[in-house]
Amino acid sequence: KQEVTQIPAALSVPEGENLVLNCSFTDSAIYNLQWFRQDPGKGLTSLLLIQSSQREQTSGRLNASLDKSSGRSTLYIAASQPGDSATYLCALNYGGATNKLIFGTGTLLAVQP
Amino acid sequence: DTAVSQTPKYLVTQMGNDKSIKCEQNLGHDTMYWYKQDSKKFLKIMFSYNNKELIINETVPNRFSPKSPDKAHLNLHINSLELGDSAVYFCASSQLSGVGTTDTQYFGPGTRLTVL
Numbered sequence: 665k666q667e668v669t670q671i672p673a674a675l676s677v678p679e680g681e682n683l684v685l686n687c688s689f690t691d692s693a694i695y696n697l698q699w700f701r702q703d704p705g706k707g708l709t710s711l712l713l714i715q716s717s718q719r720e721q722t723s724g725r726l727n728a729s730l731d732k733s734s735g736r737s738t739l740y741i742a743a744s745q746p747g748d749s750a751t752y753l754c755a756l757n758y759g760g761a762t763n764k765l766i767f768g769t770g771t772l773l774a775v776q777p
Numbered sequence: 778d779t780a781v782s783q784t785p786k787y788l789v790t791q792m793g794n795d796k797s798i799k800c801e802q803n804l805g806h807d808t809m810y811w812y813k814q815d816s817k818k819f820l821k822i823m824f825s826y827n828n829k830e831l832i833i834n835e836t837v838p839n840r841f842s843p844k845s846p847d848k849a850h851l852n853l854h855i856n857s858l859e860l861g862d863s864a865v866y867f868c869a870s871s872q873l874s875g876v877g878t879t880d881t882q883y884f885g886p887g888t889r890l891t892v893l
Contacts, residue, residue, distance in 0.1 A: 707781075753820065755820075764822050
């Protein structure tokens with residue numbers, strides 16, 4: 665069974681801290697992995713996509729890594745800001761032809777000013 | 778210039794009614810999806826269409842019927858609504874570049890369905 669778990673479920677940090685969000689998966693035969701953020705009452709915004717052949721992707725203060733052998737991905741946020749407060753979701757794509765995403769349980773991040 | 782749009786944003790209705798949610802994308806993508814986010818915020822795929830053809834159909838009650846009149850639109854019709862159908866429904870789209878090569882999925886703002 666393809667399960668995706670995110671730890672911690674919730675995280676509160678003071679502004680300016682660097683932080684790491686974790687995503688673990690049981691089936692490592694993925695095509696790619698996406699990190700999304702979801703603001704309250706809003707849709708999902710794609711942050712980063714890592715193909716299965718890649719180890720990491722970077723965009724601004726965000727860096728996502730992928731280690732298929734251990735079934736883990738991390739999202740690193742540098743110098744956190746209150747505007748980073750949101751729910752962060754990882755999603756795994758196992759079916760390349762269908763692009764079906766299996767979502768993780770999410771991490772609710774609160775950055776305190 | 779919204780990329781993926783859904784209507785309505787909120788939908789409140791009585792049990793037993795039939796309702797539809799519409800989705801449109803102007804990104805030129807060939808694949809569209811419906812996801813359901815339950816009260817615990819867990820997101821799960823329901824359907825996917827590629828060039829108007831159904832390619833994913835998860836274990837969803839047959840009261841739910843997607844319809845894709847063209848590749849820019851994917852509507853979701855729900856018959857005989859039940860209390861358990863209350864959730865947020867998200868539409869998404871992407872471009873399939875070939876087997877094993879896929880692009881980012883872009884999501885709509887969601888439709889919050891409340892069944893009373």
